[in-house]
Amino acid sequence: MPAIMVSSVKSENSRYSIDLSELADVFPHISGGKDAKLYLIEIRNERNKLVKRFKPFKELELKTATYWYAPTQKWMPCLDLPEDVISRFNIGKSYRVATILIAYEGRPFLPLEIKCVGYDSERIFEYFSKIEAGLISLSLEQPTLNKAISYLWDAYFRLEENDIEGARTSIRNSLDVLGKELVPKIKVIEEVKSFPERVGRLIKELTEFVQYGGPHPGPVPRTTTEMMISVTTELIRYFAKAFENKVISFEEGG
Secondary structure, three states, X not given: OOEEEEEEEEEEOOEEEXXXXXXXXXXXXXXXXXXXXXXXXXXXXXXXXXXEEEEEEEEEEEEEEEEEEOOOOEEEEEEEEOHHHHHHHOOOOOOEEEEEEEEEOOEEOOOOOOEEEOOOHHHHHHHOOHHHHHHHHOOOOOHHHHHHHHHHHHHHHHHHOOOHHHHHHHHHHXXXXXXXXXXXXXXXXXXXXXXXXXXXXXXXXXXXXXXOOOOOOOHHHHHHHHHHHHHHHHHHHHHHHHHHOOOEEEOOOO
């Protein structure tokens, strides 16, 4: 479950960092010197006034560190904010940033759910569209599924910029990954033996929804594109759960 956090920005000796103490209260294994991948959702100033809300979210790769927290006399984890990140987003001392931690030490951070951590994180979650919430929850470790998800993120970002044709292309790419790289390697364990063939036909049918070309003015193409992102997201979620529950698996070398 990727973790949604609203954290304060600390500054000491020109070093800026994001406080992770509330996250560490829930997940004590969080420590310094680790790689972390996250999305930046919004920034608020020291008076809690909104500075910027990002749509689509901004992806960051940061390092965890530690700082001395005097009230508890303990070293607490934080995320180092490099100077280029500070200047690019105009982040100041005592600002508050809303983020989603999606990977830690190169691995997905508790996939298939979303965990709200600390004060105000529920408010942030309410801003998410259904598509955003669905995609964020799919922080997976399986490489082929992750490849398909990355195309769906690209489709969503393009849709937010009103590039409907580009979004449709990315959806087709996601379905192509599932149909050509995943389905042929499926080994059935509990499902019926015809499952790979049947799911392959389903993927081909879904591809037809985003196959036609030419201009598509008006709301219907956008609505159809949103629907296809959601449907493909749920298909990937099914595969992830089926692998997790050992209903299906990859053949050797898959």
